[in-house]
Amino acid sequence: MSISDRSISYATALYEATHQEMSRDPSVFVYGLGVDDAKGMYGSTMALHRDFGPERCFDTPLAEDAMTGVGIGAAIAGMRPIHVHQRMDFLLLCMNQLVNMAAKMGYMTDGAVKVPMVIRGIIGRSWGQGAQHSQALHSFFMHVPGIRVVAPTTPYDAKGCMIAAIRDNNPVVFMEHRMLYNNQGIVPEEPFEVPFGQARILSEGDDITILGISHMVVEALRAKHLLEKVGIDAEVIDPVSLAPLDIDTILRSVEKTGRLLIVDTSWLHCGASAEIIAQIYERQQGSRHFLARRLGYQETPCPTTRSLENVYYPSAKSIALRAYEMMGNDVASWVPDEVEAVEIAEFKGPF
Amino acid sequence: MVNPDNVADVAALYERIYLIRRVEEEIIRIYPTDKVKSPVHLSIGQESVSVGVCSNLRSQDIVYATYRGHAAYLAKGGNLNKMFAELYGKVGGFASGKAGSMHLGDIDAGMIGTSAIVSTSIPLAVGNALAMRMQGRDVVTVVFFGEGATDEGVYHESLNFASLKKLPILFVCENNFYAIYSHVRDRMPDANICERANAYRIPAKKIEGGDIFAICNAARDSLAAINAGEGPQFLECMTYRWRDHVGPGEDRHIEYRPDSELDRWIKDDQVARLAGMLDAATRDKIESSTNSRIAAAETAAEESPFPDPEIMYTNVYQ
Numbered sequence: 001m002s003i004s005d006r007s008i009s010y011a012t013a014l015y016e017a018t019h020q021e022m023s024r025d026p027s028v029f030v031y032g033l034g035v036d037d038a039k040g041m042y043g044s045t046m047a048l049h050r051d052f053g054p055e056r057c058f059d060t061p062l063a064e065d066a067m068t069g070v071g072i073g074a075a076i077a078g079m080r081p082i083h084v085h086q087r088m089d090f091l092l093l094c095m096n097q098l099v100n101m102a103a104k105m106g107y108m109t110d111g112a113v114k115v116p117m118v119i120r121g122i123i124g125r126s127w128g129q130g131a132q133h134s135q136a137l138h139s140f141f142m143h144v145p146g147i148r149v150v151a152p153t154t155p156y157d158a159k160g161c162m163i164a165a166i167r168d169n170n171p172v173v174f175m176e177h178r179m180l181y182n183n184q185g186i187v188p189e190e191p192f193e194v195p196f197g198q199a200r201i202l203s204e205g206d207d208i209t210i211l212g213i214s215h216m217v218v219e220a221l222r223a224k225h226l227l228e229k230v231g232i233d234a235e236v237i238d239p240v241s242l243a244p245l246d247i248d249t250i251l252r253s254v255e256k257t258g259r260l261l262i263v264d265t266s267w268l269h270c271g272a273s274a275e276i277i278a279q280i281y282e283r284q285q286g287s288r289h290f291l292a293r294r295l296g297y298q299e300t301p302c303p304t305t306r307s308l309e310n311v312y313y314p315s316a317k318s319i320a321l322r323a324y325e326m327m328g329n330d331v332a333s334w335v336p337d338e339v340e341a342v343e344i345a346e347f348k349g350p351f
Numbered sequence: 352m353v354n355p356d357n358v359a360d361v362a363a364l365y366e367r368i369y370l371i372r373r374v375e376e377e378i379i380r381i382y383p384t385d386k387v388k389s390p391v392h393l394s395i396g397q398e399s400v401s402v403g404v405c406s407n408l409r410s411q412d413i414v415y416a417t418y419r420g421h422a423a424y425l426a427k428g429g430n431l432n433k434m435f436a437e438l439y440g441k442v443g444g445f446a447s448g449k450a451g452s453m454h455l456g457d458i459d460a461g462m463i464g465t466s467a468i469v470s471t472s473i474p475l476a477v478g479n480a481l482a483m484r485m486q487g488r489d490v491v492t493v494v495f496f497g498e499g500a501t502d503e504g505v506y507h508e509s510l511n512f513a514s515l516k517k518l519p520i521l522f523v524c525e526n527n528f529y530a531i532y533s534h535v536r537d538r539m540p541d542a543n544i545c546e547r548a549n550a551y552r553i554p555a556k557k558i559e560g561g562d563i564f565a566i567c568n569a570a571r572d573s574l575a576a577i578n579a580g581e582g583p584q585f586l587e588c589m590t591y592r593w594r595d596h597v598g599p600g601e602d603r604h605i606e607y608r609p610d611s612e613l614d615r616w617i618k619d620d621q622v623a624r625l626a627g628m629l630d631a632a633t634r635d636k637i638e639s640s641t642n643s644r645i646a647a648a649e650t651a652a653e654e655s656p657f658p659d660p661e662i663m664y665t666n667v668y669q
């Protein structure tokens with residue numbers, strides 16, 4: 001196998017990026033609950049403490065609020081901390097430090113200080129994660145000037161975005177998804193950056209634009225295959241970075257297809273999907289008519305039981321049906337094949 | 352005082368602790384069938400804390416606990432059928448499967464709720480105590496949490512406020528030494544949890560070895576002090592989790608704690624200790640009736656249907 005077609009998992013890609021940056025730059029360090037334990041954050045921080053020592057990869061007390069502030073202070077003083085959270089839900093305990101301090105220190109000092117910090121949050125799903133271990137909070141952070149938000153889907157982007165995030169001089173909320181951790185993909189071995197603010201067209205098509213966020217990109221690609229069977233050619237876009245957002249690429253696609261279906265891995269109200277549609281609309285100012293629909297979590301907390309969880313999340317099938325409907329068809333006239341989401345079916349938790 | 356020489360006292364404690372142990376053993380047995388599709392945090396090894404404390408509570412008293420909440424729920428007199436159905440994700444559960452193992456809560460049993468975000472129910476318990484005082488109600492609030500929860504800022508803020516207002520609340524720290532795989536010594540310069548409570552002027556007592564009688568009696572004294580208007584009280588109960596942090600399995604292979612430490616605690620098992628204090632006939636009677644209750648709860652959970660999708664949308668707002 002040549003280096004160029006080496007395939008690794010999303011978890012390994014994150015690990016490799018972190019390892020390479022820690023080797024390159026002694027100011028990079030990793031901390032957070034469980035980063036140095038036997039499970040190594042599902043492999044993404046595995047053994048970093050052995051290679052770089054306990055000073056540069058360490059467990060912390062359960063103290064998210066203070067530990068966030070400690071990271072911000074260290075970042076201001078010249079370090080490049082990576083604070084890891086096993087669930088994105090725990091970022092709610094970090095909110096004050098991130099929003100009032102990290103996002104504003106650069107501005108309030110008129111650039112005298114910067115906060116080069118990465119905040120990793122893993123979104124949970126399946127095996128009854130329930131209401132408090134399944135939330136995706138990207139829209140909270142997208143709202144705040146001074147914070148970058150990225151949500152890579154492929155192992156390639158996981159590695160490239162992680163390196164870019166570590167090198168970036170701003171706080172970067174790095175949103176991962178538990179259901180992506182075993183995803184395999186081709187990733188170059190040498191370090192590389194995926195620049196922020198560039199969306200990726202994962203699969204071209206002329207009929208409808210389906211934009212997925214995080215794990216929903218995977219479901220959108222499955223939906224594309226279903227739609228092919230009824231002659232619908234979907235274009236699938238992964239924004240990769242949410243703040244900054246590459247609205248130009250999305251706009252070009254929508255101008256081509258005239259239809260935009262956004263599938264978020266979160267709720268819709270005041271969410272990323274609302275923002276994207278508003279921006280497209282503002283840019284177009286009615287110059288071209290386009291249809292827009294959204295899918296996301298049901299507007300409830302996440303139920304624990306599988307029977308309700310299945311309804312709570314969009315699926316390849318529900319995405320395909322919505323796209324089919326947007327193409328002017330009667331949804332009752334098509335029953336898409338069942339496609340198994342293997343990463344969900346095979347996940348037996350517990351976390 | 353609970354008297355180890357009094358057969359009735361011992362039998363009452365055994366009935367509760369045996370139920371909890373057996374329920375969790377059943378969860379371990381059932382788990383490979385994937386009927387409980389949810390993370391479970393077992394209390395096996397730690398039951399004496401919940402049983403010892405709750406044996407002193409009245410039905411009107413209120414308990415808050417954590418995601419490791421099976422023991423507290425059952426010790427407080429929770430409904431076994433509803434608990435099993437909830438674990439199975441069925442409509443027969445107290446939240447129709449919307450809560451699951453991590454969020455046991457049942458107002459009828461006086462256990463309001465449990466949170467999977469560490470330390471977050473502690474201030475709610477303090478709020479409950481505040482409300483009880485404002486309403487002039489004769490209710491004591493008890494909050495269970497792990498030693499890991501005492502790392503959090505909100506814990507300290509809650510203790511400070513409870514003490515400031517002299518609220519009728521009992522803080523119960525179940526110190527099992529580990530937060531997931533992280534030892535308390537790696538999180539605190541000195542695990543002086545009682546001293547820290549004392550710094551907020553809250554009387555605190557440490558009970559070694561998971562000793563169920565010592566826990567019972569200490570809780571009784573603490574509750575008496577609370578009822579006498581002396582304000583919050585604190586118990587640090589040393590205990591040990593036998594199984595993995597989450598899931599039904601053992602965790603010796605992870606090698607984060609010495610086998611000898613675990614073996615020592617298993618040797619001091621409080622369930623076996625109580626069993627050994629009872630005559631065979633008393634013990635058999637308790638065990639067989641408990642096992643039939645559990646079997647019935649499993650059957651009821653099996654037979655209960657999964658919730659219809661409409662149930663998902665209920666109670667988002669009240």
Ligand SMILES: Cc1ncc(C[n+]2csc(CCOP(=O)(O)OP(=O)(O)O)c2C)c(N)n1
Nearest residue numbers: 033419467468469497498499500529530531
């Ligand atoms: C605020 C928060 N941070 C981190 C976690 C992840 N987590 C779940 S349980 C746990 C350990 C808690 O230990 P302890 O309070 O001692 O309770 P135990 O699990 O031992 O009963 C951690 C870190 C969480 N659920 N919530």
